[in-house]
Amino acid sequence: MLIEFSNVTKRYPEGHEALRDVSFVIDKGEMVFLTGHSGAGKSTLLRLVTLIEYATRGQVIVNGQNLGRLKRPTLPYYRRQIGMVFQDHKLLHNLSVFDNVALPLIVSGFHPRDLRRRVHAALDKVGLLNRDRAKPITLSGGEQQRVGIARAVVNRPSLLVADEPTGNLDAGLSDEIFDLFHDFNYHGVTVLVATHDLRHIKRLGKRSLTLEDGRMIQQANTA
Amino acid sequence: MTMIVWLTRHLQTLVGTLGDLSRNPFSSILSISVIGIALALPGGMFAALENINKFTAEFEHGAKISLFLSPEVSIIHAKKLQQSLAQHGDIKHIEMITPDQAMEEFKLRSGLKDALNSLADNPLPVVLLAYPEDSVARSPEKLSDLINELGKLEPVELSQFDLEWIKRLTAFMELANRAVWVIAIILGLGVFLVIGNTIRLAIVNRQEEIRIIKLIGGTDSFVRRPFLYSGLLQGLFGGLLALLVIFLLFSFISRPASSLSSMYGISFGLDPLQLLPSLILVSSGALLGWLSARVTVGVYLRQFEPGKSQL
Numbered sequence: 001m002l003i004e005f006s007n008v009t010k011r012y013p014e015g016h017e018a019l020r021d022v023s024f025v026i027d028k029g030e031m032v033f034l035t036g037h038s039g040a041g042k043s044t045l046l047r048l049v050t051l052i053e054y055a056t057r058g059q060v061i062v063n064g065q066n067l068g069r070l071k072r073p074t075l076p077y078y079r080r081q082i083g084m085v086f087q088d089h090k091l092l093h094n095l096s097v098f099d100n101v102a103l104p105l106i107v108s109g110f111h112p113r114d115l116r117r118r119v120h121a122a123l124d125k126v127g128l129l130n131r132d133r134a135k136p137i138t139l140s141g142g143e144q145q146r147v148g149i150a151r152a153v154v155n156r157p158s159l160l161v162a163d164e165p166t167g168n169l170d171a172g173l174s175d176e177i178f179d180l181f182h183d184f185n186y187h188g189v190t191v192l193v194a195t196h197d198l199r200h201i202k203r204l205g206k207r208s209l210t211l212e213d214g215r216m217i218q219q220a221n222t223a
Numbered sequence: 224m225t226m227i228v229w230l231t232r233h234l235q236t237l238v239g240t241l242g243d244l245s246r247n248p249f250s251s252i253l254s255i256s257v258i259g260i261a262l263a264l265p266g267g268m269f270a271a272l273e274n275i276n277k278f279t280a281e282f283e284h285g286a287k288i289s290l291f292l293s294p295e296v297s298i299i300h301a302k303k304l305q306q307s308l309a310q311h312g313d314i315k316h317i318e319m320i321t322p323d324q325a326m327e328e329f330k331l332r333s334g335l336k337d338a339l340n341s342l343a344d345n346p347l348p349v350v351l352l353a354y355p356e357d358s359v360a361r362s363p364e365k366l367s368d369l370i371n372e373l374g375k376l377e378p379v380e381l382s383q384f385d386l387e388w389i390k391r392l393t394a395f396m397e398l399a400n401r402a403v404w405v406i407a408i409i410l411g412l413g414v415f416l417v418i419g420n421t422i423r424l425a426i427v428n429r430q431e432e433i434r435i436i437k438l439i440g441g442t443d444s445f446v447r448r449p450f451l452y453s454g455l456l457q458g459l460f461g462g463l464l465a466l467l468v469i470f471l472l473f474s475f476i477s478r479p480a481s482s483l484s485s486m487y488g489i490s491f492g493l494d495p496l497q498l499l500p501s502l503i504l505v506s507s508g509a510l511l512g513w514l515s516a517r518v519t520v521g522v523y524l525r526q527f528e529p530g531k532s533q534l
Contacts, residue, residue, distance in 0.1 A: 050438070051529050052438075052529060052530075053529060053530050054529055054530055072528075073442075075529070076437075076440045076441060076442045076443075076445075077440065078440075079437075079438065079439065079440035080439070080440035084438055084439070090431075090434075090435050090438070092431070092432055092435060103435070103436070103439060104439040104440065106232075107436060107439055107440055107441040107442075107445055108440060109228050109229075109232070110228075111225070111227070111228055112227075112228070112231055151439070155439075155440075
């Protein structure tokens with residue numbers, strides 16, 4: 001298995017309990033949807049996987065590593081195994097599309113010689129190879145999100161995590177984005193996507209985990 | 224990580240940081256100027272002290288004690304005294320000025336030749352000039368001991384050190400030396416804070432970038448690097464500016480200084496900082512900048528830890 005939550009509770013310092021006693025397993029190579037109303041705890045769950053937050057109680061194990069015991073200096077190396085896609089893209093607007101996508105490679109000390117090839121491959125995958133010199137601000141919302149996805153996969157992570165990646169996109173663009181995730185999953189990447197859009201779950205026929213008020217109420221194989 | 228990647232990264236950061244500094248010329252020039260002025264003050268004072276030291280050393284070299292003998296002492300008697308004093312351990316060398324020689328010199332220097340010619344007798348006493356050893360000349364206590372000792376000799380009526388003010392100056396220099404250190408420490412702290420503040424502003428401006436770099440697996444040292452370069456470069460340029468200020472200042476006052484020293488019969492050129500102190504000044508600027516950036520970034524990076532608001 002790749003991700004294992006055992007009786008995980010997350011309480012924020014101000015007292016709000018975002019996750020309560022959540023347990024589940026995601027196998028290597030799976031594609032799983034995480035659903036629930038806004039405020040149900042989807043983002044918190046992803047924040048625990050990406051180690052933006054620590055669990056208050058319980059155990060989170062990713063790729064065999066117990067995240068509660070991960071040593072501080074190894075944290076960056078842990079995050080490099082995960083591609084993250086955000087609802088608001090989180091692109092750097094002073095950098096070109098190419099540089100945005102190259103950032104994870106630069107950060108991890110990738111050899112400059114192979115960098116261009118890898119970045120172009122990732123941009124090609126999301127269909128934006130011809131926009132590599134553009135600034136993100138000149139792109140549409142859907143294109144910006146595809147740049148975000150190219151950045152998430154350029155490092156060839158074993159796990160792809162996305163938090164409401166199509167939150168601001170219309171149906172047609174959403175389909176394109178989810179098809180991209182589906183394609184990465186087909187090529188062996190484990191994918192965990194938080195979305196409230198149940199349409200994609202039906203369309204792609206993948207397992208979904210449903211949160212309600214911080215509890216996991218359903219672990220359906222097909223919704 | 225290979226050497227090539229490492230070097231490429233550092234070069235990229237260096238060039239990038241230079242670019243950042245040139246993109247905000249106003250704030251860069253402002254902070255570099257503040258650093259430059261703050262470093263120029265202790266650096267310039269240090270250079271001034273070095274020059275005063277050199278200047279007084281010229282005097283100490285010729286420091287002498289004048290022994291005015293009683294008028295009834297004959298030249299033969301005085302010669303004997305001169306020979307016995309030449310054996311004295313604290314005296315390097317001793318000269319005698321006879322009343323006739325003194326009168327000649329007096330006539331020459333005073334411009335009262337005619338008046339002096341009209342004197343029947345030469346009222347001037349024999350004078351012995353005792354040049355103390357350098358080690359004695361440099362120590363105010365040893366010098367006073369020697370002056371007192373010589374003053375107590377039977378034929379000596381008055382023993383007088385010509386350069387009393389040098390003794391006072393040497394003591395004052397001790398004090399000034401300490402003061403320069405205190406000022407250097409205080410202003411160094413000021414430079415530290417100024418650079419820390421510009422780095423803090425840069426961090427705030429690049430918060431989003433830092434957050435993203437941390438999320439995609441950037442290490443602390445990766446995040447830190449551009450800021451360290453920024454601090455280092457600001458300190459370095461500040462140090463160079465300080466050096467420039469000191470050199471300009473010295474060239475501005477060098478002419479009056481040399482004409483002043485020529486009045487004391489000394490040929491004395493004003494030296495700005497030597498090579499080694501110059502290097503120390505510039506590199507301490509760079510070091511302060513680096514250190515300040517290091518501390519500031521360290522404090523701010525804690526906000527990007529798991530469970531912290533900024534991440």
